[in-house]
Amino acid sequence: MSSNNRLTTSWGAPVGDNQNSITAGSRGPTLIQDVHLLEKLAHFNRERVPERVVHAKGAGAHGYFEVTNDLTAYTKASFLSEVGKMTPMFIRFSTVAGELGSADTVRDPRGFAVKFYTDEGNYDLVGNNTPVFFIRDAIKFPDFIHTQKRHPQTHLKNPNAVWDFWSLSPESLHQVTILMSDRGIPATLRHMHGFGSHTFKWVNAQGEAVWVKYHFKTNQGVKNLDVDLAAKIAGENPDYHTEDLFNAIDKGDFPSWTLYVQIMPLDDANTYRFDPFDVTKVWSQKDYPLIEVGQMVLNRNPDNYFAEVEQATFSPGSFVPGIEASPDKMLQGRLFAYSDAHRYRVGANHNALPINRPHSPVNTYQRDGAMRFDGNGGGSAYYEPNSLGGPAQGGSQQKIAPFEVSGEADSVAYDHDDHYxxxxxxxxxxxxxxxxxxxxxxxxxxxxxxxxxxxxxxxxxxxxxxxxxxxxxxxxxxxxxxxxxxx
Known part of the structure; x- marks a missing residue:
């Protein structure tokens, strides 16, 4: 047998018998010296990382993004710098409220998280298949998600909590209407749109900024499931969407989306008829028409679900030069919460895992931490500033665009309360x-x-x-x- 096909322990030693434990005679007891047995059982007990609190059930795929329109007047982002430029990417689709083993065809928003492996670092666009959300301030997020989860006593889903919260949070009405419409149960992951949902800021090479919203329009057309059919599929094939995406790509039927943006001049935010940073609202496409950016194509399935889909980590705070945050209060909270969830769930070095590691060089002074599996910086400089030739800051081109802030520090709501x-x-x-x-x-x-x-x-x-x-x-x-x- 070739050494490449020989079963080994996790430390590389050949395994002589993987069918029978080492015992004292044919009836045992089992000997504690069977370290191969102990290693297998101990690792098996630890095979699961903590489940995502939200978006636990998901499916993913690799692909590429190709620029089809020159938008360098609005952003200096390198991966958008020229027509025809192609950037590898990975996407994770998900349901929001259900657990890892829940059914795909439930009525729920779908996560739409895209990781672009750009030549200036990873850019994560972490949105949903809806352009709005239920709440507009991150301080309400834990309470909202509690209502979507199970009752602490009965461990059953609790419609009383769901509708009590929504009825006391009128800003949820727009998203509730979308969720309860036909769009609440997409036919497949391939037949739904995706949105960045939040407002972001684009900055060009001259330092000029605009506000922007992202729209991924499915090229397969929008299709939704009948309620009764969705319930039937949930019972017969709870992994229906996961299977459909894998099979489509496996047979060469590569799904694609066209990315568009809406662009708003900075000053318009002060005069628009509602607050453009309120994620419970959409911008009128009559006021700010869709502008094509490029094509996203999914053409490769993961080789291993756990390594690539379960361990994939996305953060709305993973920006690249030319793309920045807006004052959207939900976005501001997510900038912290998502990366913090990954540090807890996967570990402090989650960005070093192959699925998350940037394709561009990484030069940081971050060291140590659980599961540090690269050279850990060797003996190089481990602090900054230093006079040892270590990585140095890039200067003004890599800094964010300056923006004004004003007002008194206080717990302040959005100015506009027309939720209807x-x-x-x-x-x-x-x-x-x-x-x-x-x-x-x-x-x-x-x-x-x-x-x-x-x-x-x-x-x-x-x-x-x-x-x-x-x-x-x-x-x-x-x-x-x-x-x-x-x-």
Whole structure:
């Protein structure tokens, strides 16, 4: 047998017998000196890293991004610097609320996280398949996710918590309307759009900045699942989306998306009709039309799910020169929370793993930590500044664009509290049959709620978005909305 195909221990020694433990005679007991047995059992006990708190169930693929339009007037990001430039990337799709073993075809937003391995470091665009979110301040995120998880006593999903929170958080109405519409259950991961959701800042080589939003439009067309069919598939093949993506790529049917951006001049943020950094709102495409950027194509499946999909780590704070943060309060919280989750879940050196490691050179003074598996800097300089020729800062071209800050430090809400106009506009855009399914989905989701007070409070939000919206849900639940106002 060749040495390349010989079973070894984790320390490289050949294994003579992998079928039988070392025992004292044929009936044992087993000897503690069977270190191969002990190593196998001990490693098996530690094969699982902590599950992601959100986005636990996911599927991933490799591919590339190709620039099709010159947008250097807006950003100096190197991977967008010329038409035809191609950048390798990895994407992870996911559900939000379910556990690692949950079904793919549940009603839930889908994570849409893209890692671009650019020549100036990794750029992570960590969004969803919806352009908005349920809340707009990161301080509410732990509470929101608690409502999506299991009751601490019964360990069952809790519709009372879900709708109690939403009814007391009217900013959620826009996203709730999307979630409960046909778009709440995509047919496959290939047949849905993706969005950066947040507002970001682009900066060009002259230091001029604009605000930007990202839209990935599926080239396969948008397709959604019927509620009853989705439930049937969830029972028969809970990994349906994962399987579909793998099989499509495996047979050469490579899915693709066209990336567009909306671009807003900096000063418009001060005069636009709502706060453009509020992630519960969309920008009108009449005001800021979509501009094509390039094509994303997925053409290679992972070789190992754990190594590439489970250990993949994404952070909205992984920027490259030319792309920066905005004052979006949800984004500001995510800049910290995502990388911190990975430090806990995978380890302090998660960015050194092959799936996360940049394709460009990495020169840091970070040392040590659990699972440091490279040279750890050897004997080179391990502090900065130094006079030993160690890596030095790049200067003004790599610094962020200056921006003004003002005001008193305080716990301050967004200035705009119209949570109903955009949800109502979306409702009115739907065809009659789409409205009917939306209302039926909401009624089905709210029926288990035990409190009529919670139901009526939520119905009032639907009614303010559009009276027909609120009335339809009320009728479905057998509740009266007499005296409700759309004002």
């Amino acid at each position: 106009r955009q949800a109502g506009d979306l409702f009115r855009l739907l065809r009659a049959d789409e409205k009917e399914r939306l209302i039926r989905n909401i009624v089905g989701a709210m029926k288990p709620v035990e409190s009529d007070e919670i139901k009526l409070r939520q119905i009032a939000h639907f009614y303010k978005a559009d009276p027909a919206y609120g009335q339809g849900v009320a009728d479905g639940l057998g509740l009266s909305v007499t005296g409700m106002s759309s004002k």
